[in-house]
Amino acid sequence: MMIIKSAEFVKSAVNPSHYPPAILPEIAFAGRSNVGKSSLINTLVNRKRLVKTGSTPGRTQLINFFLINDEFSFVDLPGYGYAKVPVSVKKKWGPMVETYLSTRITLKGVVLIMDIRRTPGHEELNFIDWLRHFSIPSILILTKADKLSKTKQAKQHISISNYLSADKDDLILFSAKSRQGKDAVWNAVEEAINAERG
Numbered sequence: 001m002m003i004i005k006s007a008e009f010v011k012s013a014v015n016p017s018h019y020p021p022a023i024l025p026e027i028a029f030a031g032r033s034n035v036g037k038s039s040l041i042n043t044l045v046n047r048k049r050l051v052k053t054g055s056t057p058g059r060t061q062l063i064n065f066f067l068i069n070d071e072f073s074f075v076d077l078p079g080y081g082y083a084k085v086p087v088s089v090k091k092k093w094g095p096m097v098e099t100y101l102s103t104r105i106t107l108k109g110v111v112l113i114m115d116i117r118r119t120p121g122h123e124e125l126n127f128i129d130w131l132r133h134f135s136i137p138s139i140l141i142l143t144k145a146d147k148l149s150k151t152k153q154a155k156q157h158i159s160i161s162n163y164l165s166a167d168k169d170d171l172i173l174f175s176a177k178s179r180q181g182k183d184a185v186w187n188a189v190e191e192a193i194n195a196e197r198g
């Protein structure tokens, strides 16, 4: 079990010139706006609002870096697919996130967060393909599990893993509300942090 001694915001960035120095292992978090990305990060680090949640989805169009236990970094990537974001902002999302993912040498893995109630869209499928193409380890999460009964959770678990051609065991059910799956997410995150990337 991961014990959190410290969790602090470091900085926001758009371009590599603004990233903090690439020294510590890093885990990035990605997902559609409003999927529950900030809530998941806050739950993992036992903080109510290290990362802002709710209110202004799509407004956090920057790459935010956090330092955990002075040992590794968490990176909150801007959410995609939020309808109200202007086209000019949407156009910047791809290059900004792709540049980060393809150039960050300390990146150990990407946590992709999806809503358990929803069949993943082409954004998620493309993103997973893209991670595979660049050999970036991925951790797949189905969040908001508390919104479904256990029976429906199990159904969605099977159907979404089939849809993504992913092993069922590689798709973690999670809830920021009930904290279901928190230990499983940490295990996967720690494994990624400690793994060598070829």
Ligand SMILES: Nc1nc2c(ncn2[C@@H]2O[C@H](COP(=O)(O)OP(=O)(O)O)[C@@H](O)[C@H]2O)c(=O)[nH]1
Residues within 6 Å of the ligand: 031, 032, 033, 034, 035, 036, 037, 038, 039, 040, 052, 053, 054, 055, 057, 058, 079, 143, 144, 145, 146, 147, 174, 175, 176, 177, 178
């Ligand atoms: N019931 C439930 N609501 C959640 C969960 N995670 C996030 N939410 C809610 O979903 C909304 C968006 O969450 P947020 O973490 O800000 O999403 P983000 O835009 O992906 O960072 C907020 O109203 C959260 O309270 C969850 O696991 N269960």
Ligand SMILES: [Mg+2]
Residues within 6 Å of the ligand: 037, 038, 039, 052, 053, 054, 060
């Ligand atoms: Mg957020």
